[in-house]
Amino acid sequence: MSTPTAEAAAPLWHGTGEVPAGFGPCVATLGVFDGLHRGHIRLIDQAVRAGDARGLPAVLVTFDPHPARVLGLARDTAQLSTVERRAELARRHGVDAICVLPFTTEFAKLGPAEFVEHVLVTGVGAQAVVVGANFTFGHRAAGTVDTLRELGQRHSFTTHSIDLVHQAETRCSSSTVRECLRRGDIHGATRVLGRPHHVDGTLRPTGRGTTELVSAPGTAVPAPGRYLGRLPGTGPVALRVTDDGRIHVESTSVQPGPGSVAFTARKAAHSSEL
Ligand SMILES: Cc1cc2nc3c(=O)[nH]c(=O)nc-3n(C[C@H](O)[C@H](O)[C@H](O)COP(=O)(O)O)c2cc1C
Numbered sequence: 001m002s003t004p005t006a007e008a009a010a011p012l013w014h015g016t017g018e019v020p021a022g023f024g025p026c027v028a029t030l031g032v033f034d035g036l037h038r039g040h041i042r043l044i045d046q047a048v049r050a051g052d053a054r055g056l057p058a059v060l061v062t063f064d065p066h067p068a069r070v071l072g073l074a075r076d077t078a079q080l081s082t083v084e085r086r087a088e089l090a091r092r093h094g095v096d097a098i099c100v101l102p103f104t105t106e107f108a109k110l111g112p113a114e115f116v117e118h119v120l121v122t123g124v125g126a127q128a129v130v131v132g133a134n135f136t137f138g139h140r141a142a143g144t145v146d147t148l149r150e151l152g153q154r155h156s157f158t159t160h161s162i163d164l165v166h167q168a169e170t171r172c173s174s175s176t177v178r179e180c181l182r183r184g185d186i187h188g189a190t191r192v193l194g195r196p197h198h199v200d201g202t203l204r205p206t207g208r209g210t211t212e213l214v215s216a217p218g219t220a221v222p223a224p225g226r227y228l229g230r231l232p233g234t235g236p237v238a239l240r241v242t243d244d245g246r247i248h249v250e251s252t253s254v255q256p257g258p259g260s261v262a263f264t265a266r267k268a269a270h271s272s273e274l
């Protein structure tokens with residue numbers, strides 16, 4: 001239901017406490033959405049379309065940090081996108097508001113019914129909920145799409161689950177993108193994301209002819225090696241990821257301060273261009 005002006009204004013709420021009083025009804029879509037890959041975009045498009053059909057705003061409800069990281073599960077949860085980038089990408093696809101729920105061990109104890117009441121009903125006033133067919137929620141991940149459907153009947157919202165988007169034979173997932181980046185497979189990551197992987201951080205000159213992009217601990221950085229990339233508003237730049245995961249932009253003419261780099265290709269090991 002967004003217009004270009006509404007997109008610019010789509011708010012980012014930290015917790016349901018920041019949702020304005022009287023907000024709702026809305027169409028909500030739920031999940032971690034790290035990286036916003038092609039599957040996530042399909043889901044968002046469906047939620048925005050459902051909102052348009054009902055004349056309701058579409059709200060992306062997400063969790064931060066990644067639940068698996070908070071719960072100490074043995075999984076790679078390296079962050080593909082900051083909450084701000086996630087929100088910005090969601091806005092570009094027509095989402096009207098983003099609500100990021102701080103995921104804590106306390107929060108993880110909420111059962112599916114409690115989550116639905118606190119977040120979907122009281123929090124954002126969902127009239128329809130759009131999730132992927134594999135969505136789970138609530139303590140011990142006990143809630144499924146069927147649980148959501150049953151709870152929706154009690155609370156007067158409809159549940160819509162979408163078929164999962166695949167890339168070749170594999171389901172598009174943030175985990176696959178992380179795996180590609182760990183191998184330095186930039187093309188693989190780009191194919192699943194539908195755009196290049198960006199790393200956000202702070203650019204600072206090293207004094208040795210390069211500029212370092214310092215990102216938050218836990219950020220998904222490609223494997224050590226040489227890459228081609230882009231800085232916003234510039235042509236191609238050479239990038240180097242060191243063995244300890246630091247990102248160097250091989251240029252001194254970079255404006256220091258908050259910035260980002262996009263990884264567009266890996267350079268062949270024997271390349272003499274750098
Ligand atoms: C209130 C709540 C409690 C959760 N508790 C658990 C848990 O105990 N164990 C677990 O593995 N995941 C738990 N999760 C994470 C979910 O299983 C799931 O990863 C999350 O809802 C994001 O969905 P998605 O992975 O489809 O994006 C919980 C999620 C929510 C919203």
Ligand SMILES: Nc1ncnc2c1ncn2[C@@H]1O[C@H](COP(=O)(O)OP(=O)(O)OP(=O)(O)O)[C@@H](O)[C@H]1O
Pocket residue numbers: 030031032033034038039040042043130131132133134135136162163164165166171172173174175176
């Ligand atoms: N390939 C896909 N196609 C469509 N929807 C998807 C796909 N993968 C996940 N979803 C849905 O997107 C929402 C967010 O999911 P989530 O961020 O956990 O995806 P993920 O890529 O599997 O992440 P991770 O690999 O970190 O577990 C959920 O509703 C989920 O069901």
